[in-house]
Amino acid sequence: MSDWDDKEPPDWERGNPFDEEDEDEHYEEARDFIERNRDHFMIADLVQDMNFLVSECKENKNKIYTKKDLILINKRLNLLKESGYFWLTKNLKKRYIYDLNDFIGWLCNFMEQKEIENDE
Numbered sequence: 001m002s003d004w005d006d007k008e009p010p011d012w013e014r015g016n017p018f019d020e021e022d023e024d025e026h027y028e029e030a031r032d033f034i035e036r037n038r039d040h041f042m043i044a045d046l047v048q049d050m051n052f053l054v055s056e057c058k059e060n061k062n063k064i065y066t067k068k069d070l071i072l073i074n075k076r077l078n079l080l081k082e083s084g085y086f087w088l089t090k091n092l093k094k095r096y097i098y099d100l101n102d103f104i105g106w107l108c109n110f111m112e113q114k115e116i117e118n119d120e
Contacts, residue, residue: 039093039094039097040093042097043093043096043097043100046097046100046101046104047100049104050080050100050103050104050107053104053107053108053111054073054077054107056111057069057070057073057107057111058070062115062118064114064115064117064118065114069110069114072110073107073110076103076106076107077103080099080100080103083096083099084096084099084100087099
């Protein structure tokens with residue numbers, strides 16, 4: 001007879017870990033977590049997109065961005081950082097999301113214009 005035979009099974013061995021009630025509860029918890037943090041996730045996605053675009057400009061593979069262009073991008077980026085700090089300290093995440101979207105839109109248009117100028 002082993003030691004386990006005399007003892008109650010550990011918590012992880014009790015019950016069915018795939019019990020439907022448990023699954024529904026965990027699903028609800030996960031959905032609530034996502035809903036409560038939706039703005040955080042959106043900000044993280046937008047910052048990742050923005051970082052990708054800015055790094056593309058800084059790499060300047062096709063040599064289409066002048067020093068003046070990169071200074072302009074950097075100024076706009078610094079303004080975004082300042083406004084982001086302001087909005088987030090005021091707990092106005094949606095306003096920061098708006099500013100991130102605005103910057104990304106501006107940068108995409110700027111990059112497209114530079115590519116068009118470079119093709120001419």
